[in-house]
Amino acid sequence: MILKELYELTENMLAAAGVEDHRFDTDCLFEDILDADKVTLLLHGDREVSEPDADRLMSAAEKRCSGIPLQYILGKWEFFGRTFFVGSGVLIPRPDTEILVEKVIEHFAGQNNRSPEICDLCSGSGCIAVTLKKELPGAAVHAVELSSDAMPYLMKNIRHNEADVKIIKGDVTDGRLLENFLDPDDFGEYRRIDAVVSNPPYLTDKEMNELSREVKYEPELALRGGMDGLKFYRIISVLWKEILKDGGLIAFEIGFEQGEAVKDILQKSGYKNIAVHKDLAGHDRVVTGQAYFS
Numbered sequence: 001m002i003l004k005e006l007y008e009l010t011e012n013m014l015a016a017a018g019v020e021d022h023r024f025d026t027d028c029l030f031e032d033i034l035d036a037d038k039v040t041l042l043l044h045g046d047r048e049v050s051e052p053d054a055d056r057l058m059s060a061a062e063k064r065c066s067g068i069p070l071q072y073i074l075g076k077w078e079f080f081g082r083t084f085f086v087g088s089g090v091l092i093p094r095p096d097t098e099i100l101v102e103k104v105i106e107h108f109a110g111q112n113n114r115s116p117e118i119c120d121l122c123s124g125s126g127c128i129a130v131t132l133k134k135e136l137p138g139a140a141v142h143a144v145e146l147s148s149d150a151m152p153y154l155m156k157n158i159r160h161n162e163a164d165v166k167i168i169k170g171d172v173t174d175g176r177l178l179e180n181f182l183d184p185d186d187f188g189e190y191r192r193i194d195a196v197v198s199n200p201p202y203l204t205d206k207e208m209n210e211l212s213r214e215v216k217y218e219p220e221l222a223l224r225g226g227m228d229g230l231k232f233y234r235i236i237s238v239l240w241k242e243i244l245k246d247g248g249l250i251a252f253e254i255g256f257e258q259g260e261a262v263k264d265i266l267q268k269s270g271y272k273n274i275a276v277h278k279d280l281a282g283h284d285r286v287v288t289g290q291a292y293f294s
Helices: 003-016 022-034 038-044 051-065 070-074 095-111 127-135 151-160 175-181 231-243 259-268
Strands: 076-079 082-085 117-121 140-145 165-169 193-198 244-253 271-278 284-291
Touching: 003 022, 003 038, 003 051, 022 051, 022 070, 051 070, 070 076, 082 127, 082 151, 095 127, 095 193, 095 244, 095 284, 117 127, 117 231, 127 140, 127 151, 127 165, 140 151, 151 165, 175 231, 193 231, 231 244, 231 259, 259 271, 259 284
Parallel strands: 117 140, 117 193, 140 165, 193 244
Antiparallel strands: 076 082, 244 284, 271 284
16 A cells, blocks of 8 residues: 555544544644655655554554544643653653642743752652653652652653652652651651642543543543542642642642632642643643742
C-alpha cells in the first residue's frame, strides 16, 4: 500500500470510530511511526510502505479507535516545549496546566527571587516540577507523588530533561511527609519554603461517572477529588501551609467551575492576595494566594 492510501485508510478508521480530532491524530501517528509529515505525504505520497511499517501503523490506529489516548500510544507528549514520557498509570500533561506554571514563574520573576524552594504536590509525570526547575534554574524543586505506577515516568522525565528535582514518595494528605522539611538546625521545627504548587485530583464523583472513554484510561488516583472535587484543596491549603514562609505562594490548578470555591477555601485557611486566573478559553483555571502569619 502506498503512503497516501494508508493515510486515507487510517483517517477514515479514526473518523468512523468517533475520534474527534481524527486528522490531527492521524498526522501524529504517521509522524511518529512512519516519520512521515505533511510535506512527505505531499511530495512522496506514492511511496510504498513496507508491510511491517503498515502493520505497526494499523495496530496503533486500532488502539486509538478503541479509545486508548493518543499520548499513551505515542508514549510521550509535549509540555512547555519539552518532551515528557507518558503511559498507563500517569496523567497526561495538558496545555491548561501550563497556565499554572506560568503564574508561578511570574510570581518569582516579580519578587526577583532567583533561588526559591518549591514543592510540587501530586507530581505525576513531573511536568510541573521539571518545567519549574528548567525555567527557574536556581530553584530547589521537590516532586511529591504517591503512585507506584506514575513513579517510573516521573523518574524518567527528570532524567530525560536533565532536571535536578528531588522526589518524595508519599500521600500529600499525610502530615508525616512534612518530616522531609524538618530544620536540622532547629529541632522539631520545619524548614520554611517559598511555594507549594499542585494540580491535584479535582473531578467530582458525578464527573467521574461521566468521563469520556479516553479519560477513563487515565488513573483514577490522579482524577478523583472527592464528592465535590475539593478534597485535596481543603487538605493541602491547611496541611502544607505549615512549611510555607511568611508570604509564601500557594498555587493550584482547578476545574473551570471551581474558582470561587477554591478561593473561599484559601480565604478561610488564612491566605491573602488570592487571585483566580483564567486559561486561554476564558475559563477559571488557576488559583493563587500567599500565606501570612501576622
